[in-house]
Amino acid sequence: MTEPDVNACCFDVFGTVVDWRSGVIRDGRAIGAEYDLAVDWAAVADAWRRAYPAMMNRVREGELPWTTVDDLHRMALDDVLEDHGAGDLPSDARDQLNRAWHRLDPWPDVIPGLRRLRQEYFVATLSNGNVRLLANMAKRAGLPWDLVLSAELARHYKTDTEAYAKAVELLDEDPEDVLMVACHPVDLRGAAAAGLRTAYIHRPDEWGPDADPGEPPDAEEVDFLVADLEDLATQLGV
Amino acid sequence: MTEPDVNACCFDVFGTVVDWRSGVIRDGRAIGAEYDLAVDWAAVADAWRRAYPAMMNRVREGELPWTTVDDLHRMALDDVLEDHGAGDLPSDARDQLNRAWHRLDPWPDVIPGLRRLRQEYFVATLSNGNVRLLANMAKRAGLPWDLVLSAELARHYKTDTEAYAKAVELLDEDPEDVLMVACHPVDLRGAAAAGLRTAYIHRPDEWGPDADPGEPPDAEEVDFLVADLEDLATQLGV
Numbered sequence: 001m002t003e004p005d006v007n008a009c010c011f012d013v014f015g016t017v018v019d020w021r022s023g024v025i026r027d028g029r030a031i032g033a034e035y036d037l038a039v040d041w042a043a044v045a046d047a048w049r050r051a052y053p054a055m056m057n058r059v060r061e062g063e064l065p066w067t068t069v070d071d072l073h074r075m076a077l078d079d080v081l082e083d084h085g086a087g088d089l090p091s092d093a094r095d096q097l098n099r100a101w102h103r104l105d106p107w108p109d110v111i112p113g114l115r116r117l118r119q120e121y122f123v124a125t126l127s128n129g130n131v132r133l134l135a136n137m138a139k140r141a142g143l144p145w146d147l148v149l150s151a152e153l154a155r156h157y158k159t160d161t162e163a164y165a166k167a168v169e170l171l172d173e174d175p176e177d178v179l180m181v182a183c184h185p186v187d188l189r190g191a192a193a194a195g196l197r198t199a200y201i202h203r204p205d206e207w208g209p210d211a212d213p214g215e216p217p218d219a220e221e222v223d224f225l226v227a228d229l230e231d232l233a234t235q236l237g238v
Numbered sequence: 239m240t241e242p243d244v245n246a247c248c249f250d251v252f253g254t255v256v257d258w259r260s261g262v263i264r265d266g267r268a269i270g271a272e273y274d275l276a277v278d279w280a281a282v283a284d285a286w287r288r289a290y291p292a293m294m295n296r297v298r299e300g301e302l303p304w305t306t307v308d309d310l311h312r313m314a315l316d317d318v319l320e321d322h323g324a325g326d327l328p329s330d331a332r333d334q335l336n337r338a339w340h341r342l343d344p345w346p347d348v349i350p351g352l353r354r355l356r357q358e359y360f361v362a363t364l365s366n367g368n369v370r371l372l373a374n375m376a377k378r379a380g381l382p383w384d385l386v387l388s389a390e391l392a393r394h395y396k397t398d399t400e401a402y403a404k405a406v407e408l409l410d411e412d413p414e415d416v417l418m419v420a421c422h423p424v425d426l427r428g429a430a431a432a433g434l435r436t437a438y439i440h441r442p443d444e445w446g447p448d449a450d451p452g453e454p455p456d457a458e459e460v461d462f463l464v465a466d467l468e469d470l471a472t473q474l475g476v
Contacts (some may be wrong), residue, residue, distance in 0.1 A: 011415075068410070070410070107289050122374075123379075124373075130408075130410070131409075132385075132409055132410040135384050135385040139360075146373050146376075146377050148375040148385055153391060170323075170369045170370065171370055172308070172368070172369075172370040204467070208350070
């Protein structure tokens, strides 16, 4: 573990910055209640999220043309609802539920941590979520990004190298001056392969309180191991 | 002049949102003073800005590969300085001066107007300025954009249709639900050709107090004619 001097920090969003599971459950319950549906919305949230890597792989492998995460989510939703006893939910309610991903709340450390970090660093998203999704989320939740960047701008999903390289190009930085911050080791390995620095943040509650929180990577695999964004600000000297 | 119902407003930046001339003069004077140069910085600012359309044309016509505005500005600067008796300015001072375009101040109506507009509309830049330039400018000046969009994302400079079409795509809107706001009729004609709605804002001081302020377009050529961003907010019912 070195202590590199970076100019910009790029953040993974789903899991790293926002608690997608609680937000999807909350909106699912509200929409389900309107339609008198008895559904395990936690199970829906988990199944919906688990469907997402395979959907992105269909784009990566050319089975689908470039398709945004909004559209991938919507494509996956029908099967997930059918499998969980919510096959009667009408189409416009499905569209409304699909926008739950625009309405996610950040973990408690995120806004104070970003406020500190952006005093000395340039802070941007680098998510597979599409640009408008990320911008709507930031507007609603008050996330103080200096810039919204997305895999959509490269038309390559992380962990493809092109996604990181496009972000570095638009930041007008050298790769080694950009720090990728994520709670998923696979994302950090992709970033490192593109020449970026890496910070692993542990989010043991991403999959809920009863899920196995997983193990942090070894300290030598990343440049920073941090507990949360406040800790990242401290470790970066802000 | 109709009164279309739009969801998002895209703003041209140089001239429309920020007073590039005063900002370049201010930074030129400060940097020139460090090097004891007697230079007419207003003339430098005007000549530098006048060189810019021809530089973009070299990209549009394929004479240059895609080149950011930061790099086009830097390429044009050497001749401008030579022509105005500042040929002795060292290279690192030229680089510093080139960043004056990141440090421009908004017209007085911009921040209050944007604060009102973003309560009901999604507000984004759509400038030929590169992404990092626009994001640095927003961070320094406190411009409350919901999103930074740039011709750089299309790798086509306005008024090429691709620049507007890429913004509409990333906004995930239909073109007729997006309003282009600019003080240059040519930009609005490009936006209209791409299917966007248009608002002309008069900025008679763009080229300084002694320049011909030009004539607004006829009312039937655009969807809105506005005095400033506060007036736009009022006309849009915010």
